[in-house]
Amino acid sequence: MGVDSNGRIVGVTKLSDLGRDINGTYYGVAYTETTSGKFKAVVFTTDSVDEEEVIKVLKDATKTSFSASYNTADYLTGGKTDNTDMTVRYEFEFTVY
Numbered sequence: 082m083g084v085d086s087n088g089r090i091v092g093v094t095k096l097s098d099l100g101r102d103i104n105g106t107y108y109g110v111a112y113t114e115t116t117s118g119k120f121k122a123v124v125f126t127t128d129s130v131d132e133e134e135v136i137k138v139l140k141d142a143t144k145t146s147f148s149a150s151y152n153t154a155d156y157l158t159g160g161k162t163d164n165t166d167m168t169v170r171y172e173f174e175f176t177v178y
Contacts, residue, residue, distance in 0.1 A: 084114070088113075095159045107128035108124070113151060119176050124172075125167050125171075146164055
């Protein structure tokens with residue numbers, strides 16, 4: 082894994098790279114590089130879920146739409162590529178070394 086010259090993560094390009102049996106009709110992952118090697122990402126769903134239960138487990142999960150900073154984000158293939166009808170999202174930051 083690493084980062085290419087376009088700021089895209091190498092080695093994780095598909096939703097199925099993160100896990101198996103993830104229904105890309107309802108789930109998506111978007112990420113964008115904030116500074117060299119540092120990224121912010123959002124995992125989101127349009128599935129019918131109990132949002133309050135998700136928020137109990139993932140304290141920072143929210144029901145609000147994600148920010149405009151994801152307008153130019155990269156989305157993992159095989160998953161949703163927009164947040165229309167989103168029910169819940171979880172955002173986090175990470176570094177690729």
